[in-house]
Amino acid sequence: MPRRADRRWVVPERGSRFAMQLALLLARRVGRPWLEWLLGPITLYFFLHNGAARRASRVYLRRVLPVRPSVIMIMRHMRCFAQVVLDRIFFLQNAIDMPHVRVTGRENFLQTLAAGQGCLLLGAHIGSFEALRALGREHSITLRMLMYRSNLGGATDVLEALDPTYLQTIIAIGQVDTMLRVAESLERGEVVGILGDRTPDTGRCISAKMLGGDIYLPEGPFRLALATGTPIVLVSAIRGADGIYDVSFEPFDVPYPTSRQERSAFVQHAVERYAGWMEALCYRHPFSWFNFYDYWGDLP
Template sequence: MPGTTDKRWIVPERGNRFAMRLALFLTRKIGRRRLEWLLGPITLYFFLHNGSARRASRAYLRRVLQAPHGAVSIMRHMRSFAQIVLDRIFFLQNTKDMPPVRVVGRDRFLHALAAGKGCLLLGAHIGSFEALRALGREHAMTLRMLMYRSNLGGATDVLETLDPTYAQTIIPIGQVDTMLRVAESLGRGEIVGMLGDRTPDTGRCVCVTMLGGEVQLPEGPFRLALATGAPIVLVNAVRAADGVYDVSFDSFDVPYPSSRQERGAFVQQAAEHYAKWMEGLCLRHPFSWFNFYDYWKDLP
């Protein structure tokens, strides 16, 4: 059903150019392994100075852990995010120091591509999407990313300069030619990736249940699938305890409707299927979900 516009996350990202440039300087001088020692102090800084993220983390952890938790759990959550940001630097630089990647469910992905309609890779803010880009480079696959760009800050601008081809792979959401560019990419048999767990400011969203509470998810990914006929494959890349990123492809087992009248029901069913998939990931990897805002709208 239609929802209200959600602008809680559409604000400039925290961080600044100087801090990111300093981080890049250190990565070149001391390497990824040594730089990980600095993640503790960085986490403590953001824990102390970012109250909204701290409260959002506590609200999420209360739902997903279903057990008492406090500052230690919140800091662990924040440190996991800091680790993902650090690893992203090395994924974008495409160096020998890049974190290793392994794949689960590759056959599901290749089966979807075999249809010749391209593929919609639907992920969430769980783990790292940059690990998937690294996989695409390894197998010479063209991956376009459909992204909401208006909330990016200076830190992201600096990061994106690490890969000169990065901007060419982005299709910004909300432009007059967005749908045309997506359709052209899929027509060439390319892969279009997107993250479906944040609702942009279009007001077109679906209400579903996740972790015991109602949340709003965007209709866009499922309307896009209907408009193009491209198959959806669910994907996530979570950092395992050994430092390897497990890229996992899952089938999207919701059949496309045969008539226009059934499209509304399909969108609702597809959003519920996606929410259940995301909930399962959160339960298995509770510290790898990175929506640090009032996701359930239940904070004061």
């Protein structure tokens, strides 16, 4: 049964404007490889000072790893997130030394766009969506991101200022004209990106199984697909051990219903398919999933 979403993840962004400005200054002066040396101290700081994220990481890693997570594993999880944030600086600057990207399933994605219906690009907080923007620039694809922005802070403001066109590509969730802007973008044959593993408390959720427990995922992306008739493509962009981001496009192989009576069953099936896709990614890349909050409601 659908239920109201909770607000566990709707928390103020950590990280200050000053710290991000300092990171940008260092990025311009010394470059990405040298700046990566600071990720260790930064990870240690957040490990020590962000108990909620530390506990949530432990709960998640217990579910996804075959061994009991150690302190080193939790710090590795946090460091992977810090690495992705650092790489985001260079993606947004379109810098010469930004990380490289390699792609799987590019042809399927481009064929979907060639149909002229637009596309809903459905991802999760696994890896980096910024790598996908770099790919979009390469193919001159207009990518708009449907985002919840009420919990963002000064650090994100500094990052977004790196690309003067960035805010033009954002469609904020919860605004009066949100759905109108999405529909207009799709009618123009553009790509609308959605990270479907979180939702503010204004949405409705569907229960699904992931990593042995119950989670609640928003039904909005799938209702949107039904309302517009737009195809869904699953996407992930995960940093490999060699520093290259592997962007993978996968077909969303859940047939659209042929009658209104079948829509609820479609949404349930779609949510379960999406949860299964996330679970498989987490098993393959356990340290690249970045929901540092009590996702399963396990913590007291």
